Amino acid sequence: MTVTVVVGCQWGDEGKGKIVDLMARRMDWVARYQGGANAGHTVVVGRQKYVLHLVPSGILHPKPKCIIGHGVVVDPAYLLEELDGLSTRDIALEGRLFLSEGAHAILPYHKWLETLDGQDVRVGTTKRGVGPAYQDKMGRTGIRMYELLDPKRLRRRIDEHAERVERAFRGAGIAPPQPIEAARTEWLATYSGLAHRLRGFVADTVALLAEARERGEKILCEGAQGTFLDVDLGTYPFVTSSTTTASGAAFGLGLPPSALTKVVGICKAYATRVGEGPFPTELHGEDGEALRSQGGEFGATTGRPRRVGWLDLVQLRQAVRINGVTSIVLTKLDVLSGRSSLEIATRYRADGELRSYTPTDVEALERCEPVYETVPGWEEPLDRIRRYADLPLTARRYIERIEDGCGAPIRTVSVGSGRNQIITVPSRAQR
Numbered sequence: 001m002t003v004t005v006v007v008g009c010q011w012g013d014e015g016k017g018k019i020v021d022l023m024a025r026r027m028d029w030v031a032r033y034q035g036g037a038n039a040g041h042t043v044v045v046g047r048q049k050y051v052l053h054l055v056p057s058g059i060l061h062p063k064p065k066c067i068i069g070h071g072v073v074v075d076p077a078y079l080l081e082e083l084d085g086l087s088t089r090d091i092a093l094e095g096r097l098f099l100s101e102g103a104h105a106i107l108p109y110h111k112w113l114e115t116l117d118g119q120d121v122r123v124g125t126t127k128r129g130v131g132p133a134y135q136d137k138m139g140r141t142g143i144r145m146y147e148l149l150d151p152k153r154l155r156r157r158i159d160e161h162a163e164r165v166e167r168a169f170r171g172a173g174i175a176p177p178q179p180i181e182a183a184r185t186e187w188l189a190t191y192s193g194l195a196h197r198l199r200g201f202v203a204d205t206v207a208l209l210a211e212a213r214e215r216g217e218k219i220l221c222e223g224a225q226g227t228f229l230d231v232d233l234g235t236y237p238f239v240t241s242s243t244t245t246a247s248g249a250a251f252g253l254g255l256p257p258s259a260l261t262k263v264v265g266i267c268k269a270y271a272t273r274v275g276e277g278p279f280p281t282e283l284h285g286e287d288g289e290a291l292r293s294q295g296g297e298f299g300a301t302t303g304r305p306r307r308v309g310w311l312d313l314v315q316l317r318q319a320v321r322i323n324g325v326t327s328i329v330l331t332k333l334d335v336l337s338g339r340s341s342l343e344i345a346t347r348y349r350a351d352g353e354l355r356s357y358t359p360t361d362v363e364a365l366e367r368c369e370p371v372y373e374t375v376p377g378w379e380e381p382l383d384r385i386r387r388y389a390d391l392p393l394t395a396r397r398y399i400e401r402i403e404d405g406c407g408a409p410i411r412t413v414s415v416g417s418g419r420n421q422i423i424t425v426p427s428r429a430q431r
């Protein structure tokens, strides 16, 4: 019986989708524990490209059953769109996908409120209503799936929210995007209909997972975004609204913390970040442009260009500690080909001191200058390499330097978006 958590070690977009997809074939369950449709996983299967926002990418394999846990905030409209997309590509969903009855719903007014209070601009959100839905959850006013399924309760809850939203717009002296009275009727009609279509998927997923554990089945917990977007442990306030770190799997799925025995950290061979917030190793100008285009660093959900930079060992070491990472998958190593040298940040210099930790205060992090170690690069493309021994020596040295610096073994390296573009890394003793 194992529960494995897959967690991003940076700011998300580490290539978790592909790795979860690879691991999922051996699993009985794949469960998503937080976030909303603000995250996107891209999985390439043969010539087909799937972009999944809410459904765990395990759905692309015949075996695992998939769960969207109560820690996720779900926009029923997006979810159904995604389900329709999967059905038209003959991916079976009945009896394989379960949506927690405790998951909170995102309704259209959440998107309105996100723009009204400027969250979208202030922290560079995806405008999908995720932040306001989590605010409602924590403020104990959210609408959960079991209420969405009950038309009487839904009417009452929508009425409450419509009044609140009206007050918010009136207070701000701004007209809502649509007159509230008309919107209220429309929300009720639309969301009752959507709920009806989702009914067959809604379940007590905490019980499903508990029973699965008792039967000794294998469970993979899939996080969205990455460690430094965690609402508590990330670069607050430039973070997402949920617990992205490994412990989020416990409370977003109702699994006991002691069950989380394996934690696989996904780390890109360089760094990227979407939206605002500090990024000590960011590359600007031509170097940044080159890395961005080589890595295809444009958001799966929004198409926004990602900020790019060198690998940051201070950050990775912290991610290993916080999440209890037991092994690392290093992704997109192929993107770094064609460089005579590479930089790795090993420490920060700030306020006249050297630091080995990322500061909690983002303003202090803004002042941090990375201290770089320059290592030799490699010219050769890596995308056709499948054996560790066939990697250029300098690429192997790069891998080892990262392991030494972060304190966790790299067990797998990814050298392309395809399912087979994977290299298993032998243990240090066997290399």
Ligand code: GDP
Binding pocket: 008, 012, 013, 014, 015, 016, 017, 018, 040, 041, 042, 043, 044, 225, 295, 299, 300, 331, 332, 333, 334, 335, 414, 415, 416, 417, 418
């Ligand atoms: P996620 O949110 O962490 O799953 O990351 P994304 O799906 O947004 O970004 C990963 C992107 O990189 C996708 O387009 C993948 O197909 C692609 N990708 C994943 N692993 C590799 C790799 O090793 N090399 C290259 N070149 N692309 C990769």
